[in-house]
Amino acid sequence: MPVPTIDRRALLGSASLALVGTGSAIQPAQAAPEPKGEARAEPKAVPPEVTRILARYIVGARYADLPEAVRREGTRTVLNWVGVAIGGSHHETLDVAVSALKPFSGPPQAGLFGRPERFDIMNAAFLNGVASHIFDYDDTHLKTVIHPAGPVASAILAYAEMHPVSGADFLNALVLGVETECRIGNAVYPNHYDVGWHITGTAGVFGAAAATGKLMGLSEQQMVWALGLAASQPVGLRESFGSMNKSFNPGRAASNGLFAAILASKNYTSSDGMIEAKRGWANTISTKQDYREITEGLGTRYEAALNTYKPFACGIVMHPAIDAAVQLRNENHLVPDAIERVDMKVHPLVLELTGKTAPRTGLEGKFSITHAVAVALVEGAGGERQFSDRAVNDPVIVALRARVKPVVDPAIRPEQVELTVVLKDGRSLPRRIEHAIGSVERPMSDAALETKFTDLAEGILPDDQVRRVMGLCWRIAELADAGEVARAGVQA
Incomplete structure (x- = not known):
C-alpha cells in the first residue's frame, strides 16, 4: 500500500500543530500572518491521558469480567501459539539463536517448547517468541496485521515458570496484553506500517x-511506567521480511516488554504520557494518531475477540489466493502440465509485501505470491512444508511459478482475490474469494486448530505428549499453575 501523501498546506499545518503537547505549548517568537481568504485551522486538542487511562484499565480488569466469547478466543490463541512455537523449535533460525545466546544465559528459569534447553526468563521469552513466528503461521489481528500472541504469551509464560500464576490469571493477562497491543496498533495503522x-x-x-x-x-x-518503558523500545522493520530477522521482532518485543515490567515493578520511572505526548511514541513513529482506538470501549469492546488463526504458513495477504488455488485444484483435479497460466487480480499490498519472484529459501517463499499459488496448485496445501527450501527449489513448482501472473487492481480489497487458472485445452477456471479460510468471517474450527497443532508437532514430540499439551491448553483457565503448559511442552 503506498504511503499516503499530504499537500504543502497540510504539511505546514501538521508542523505547526506539533507544537501543542501534553504540557505547556511552545509559542513561536512571532506569529505568522494569517493567509487571506482561508479559514483559520482549529488548534489541535491536547489528547487525554491515554497512557494513564490504559494503565488504569489494565490494573483493574478482572478475569471474571471477561465475556465468555473472549475467554474462548483467548484459549484458542494459547493453543495456536503453543503449536506454532513447537513447530518452529528446530528450525535453523532457532538453532542459531540458541547457540548464540546459550553461553550468556543466566539461571535456567524457563524452558523452550520442543527443546531440552532451559534459559533465564528474558532469553526464554525471546526464543519462544522467535520460534512462534518462524513459519509465519501464528495468529493475526487482521485490522492491523499484528501477530498478537508471540510477544505477549512468550513473555508471560516465561514469567509464569519462575513465579507461578493460576491459569485464569494467565488467560486474563494474555487477553489484556493482546487488547493493549491491538488497540495501540489500531491508533496508528496503516500509516505506521x-x-x-x-x-x-x-x-x-x-x-x-x-x-x-x-x-x-x-x-x-x-503500569504507566511499564508502558512508557515499552514505548522506548520499538523493534522491527519490514525490510527484515524473508530473513531470520523477521521472527527476531516478536521475540525481542516479548523480552523488551518483560524487561519494562520488571523495571517498573521496582519503580524505574518514565514519562506519564509516553504514548500520546508530543514527542512520545505515537507522534514520533506515525503520521496518524487516533487515541480513541486506545481508550474508548475498554472492557466492552474486545479486539482480542477478533484474533484469527492461519491455515497457511505465510503472510496473511496471500491467503485468499492460496485458498482459491487449493479449491480449484481439488475440484478440478488439476495437474501442473495442464496449466497454461494463472491470472490474478490482487490488492496493491500483495505485491508490495509478497512480490519476490525468485525465492531461494523457504523464508523468502513466504513473501512470494507466485510461489504460494504455484505450490498450492501442485501440492494442494500451504503449510510449513510448502514453504520449505525443498518446495521453493522444486523444478515443477519453479516452472509453474513463472506462469503465475498477478496484477494489481485497486478495486480489490486486501482480503479478496480474483484468480483464474487458464488450461492448455482452452478452458478457464475462475474463482473469487471474498474472505479466506481463517478469517473472522470463515474462522478455523477447533478441530482444524488441533490438526494444525499435531502436524506442527509431528517428529518433535511423541503423540501422547502432544495430546497432553493440547489438553492443557484447552484447560488453561482451570489450571492451578499455568507454567504446567510450558513444562509439558519441552523435549525430554
Whole structure:
C-alpha cells in the first residue's frame, strides 16, 4: 500500500500543530500572518491521558469480567501459539539463536517448547517468541496485521515458570496484553506500517509489558511506567521480511516488554504520557494518531475477540489466493502440465509485501505470491512444508511459478482475490474469494486448530505428549499453575 501523501498546506499545518503537547505549548517568537481568504485551522486538542487511562484499565480488569466469547478466543490463541512455537523449535533460525545466546544465559528459569534447553526468563521469552513466528503461521489481528500472541504469551509464560500464576490469571493477562497491543496498533495503522515499521514488534512490546505487569500486580503508576518503558523500545522493520530477522521482532518485543515490567515493578520511572505526548511514541513513529482506538470501549469492546488463526504458513495477504488455488485444484483435479497460466487480480499490498519472484529459501517463499499459488496448485496445501527450501527449489513448482501472473487492481480489497487458472485445452477456471479460510468471517474450527497443532508437532514430540499439551491448553483457565503448559511442552 503506498504511503499516503499530504499537500504543502497540510504539511505546514501538521508542523505547526506539533507544537501543542501534553504540557505547556511552545509559542513561536512571532506569529505568522494569517493567509487571506482561508479559514483559520482549529488548534489541535491536547489528547487525554491515554497512557494513564490504559494503565488504569489494565490494573483493574478482572478475569471474571471477561465475556465468555473472549475467554474462548483467548484459549484458542494459547493453543495456536503453543503449536506454532513447537513447530518452529528446530528450525535453523532457532538453532542459531540458541547457540548464540546459550553461553550468556543466566539461571535456567524457563524452558523452550520442543527443546531440552532451559534459559533465564528474558532469553526464554525471546526464543519462544522467535520460534512462534518462524513459519509465519501464528495468529493475526487482521485490522492491523499484528501477530498478537508471540510477544505477549512468550513473555508471560516465561514469567509464569519462575513465579507461578493460576491459569485464569494467565488467560486474563494474555487477553489484556493482546487488547493493549491491538488497540495501540489500531491508533496508528496503516500509516505506521506503510512507512516500514513491523507493527508486531512495535506494538507487541506494549502487550508484553501490560500482560507481565498485570501478573506482577503493578500499581497504576507502575503500569504507566511499564508502558512508557515499552514505548522506548520499538523493534522491527519490514525490510527484515524473508530473513531470520523477521521472527527476531516478536521475540525481542516479548523480552523488551518483560524487561519494562520488571523495571517498573521496582519503580524505574518514565514519562506519564509516553504514548500520546508530543514527542512520545505515537507522534514520533506515525503520521496518524487516533487515541480513541486506545481508550474508548475498554472492557466492552474486545479486539482480542477478533484474533484469527492461519491455515497457511505465510503472510496473511496471500491467503485468499492460496485458498482459491487449493479449491480449484481439488475440484478440478488439476495437474501442473495442464496449466497454461494463472491470472490474478490482487490488492496493491500483495505485491508490495509478497512480490519476490525468485525465492531461494523457504523464508523468502513466504513473501512470494507466485510461489504460494504455484505450490498450492501442485501440492494442494500451504503449510510449513510448502514453504520449505525443498518446495521453493522444486523444478515443477519453479516452472509453474513463472506462469503465475498477478496484477494489481485497486478495486480489490486486501482480503479478496480474483484468480483464474487458464488450461492448455482452452478452458478457464475462475474463482473469487471474498474472505479466506481463517478469517473472522470463515474462522478455523477447533478441530482444524488441533490438526494444525499435531502436524506442527509431528517428529518433535511423541503423540501422547502432544495430546497432553493440547489438553492443557484447552484447560488453561482451570489450571492451578499455568507454567504446567510450558513444562509439558519441552523435549525430554
